[in-house]
Amino acid sequence: MCATSPLILVIDDLQWADEAIVLVWHRLCAATSQLPLLLVAARTPATTPA
Incomplete structure (x- = not known):
C-alpha cells in the first residue's frame, strides 16, 4: 500500500500484543x-501500586 501513497498505521492497546x-x-x-x-x-x- 505504501507504494501508491503514504500510509498511517495505528495500533491501540499495544500492551496486549x-x-x-x-x-x-x-x-x-x-x-x-x-x-x-x-x-x-x-x-x-x-x-504502580499505591
Missing part, C-alpha cells in the same frame, strides 16, 4: 526509513 505482533511492529519500524509509513501506537501505561 503477543510476540508475533511485536515482531511485526519492530519490522515495520525498521521499514519506515525506506517507506512513506507513519506508525502510531497507544498503550495503557503500567500501573
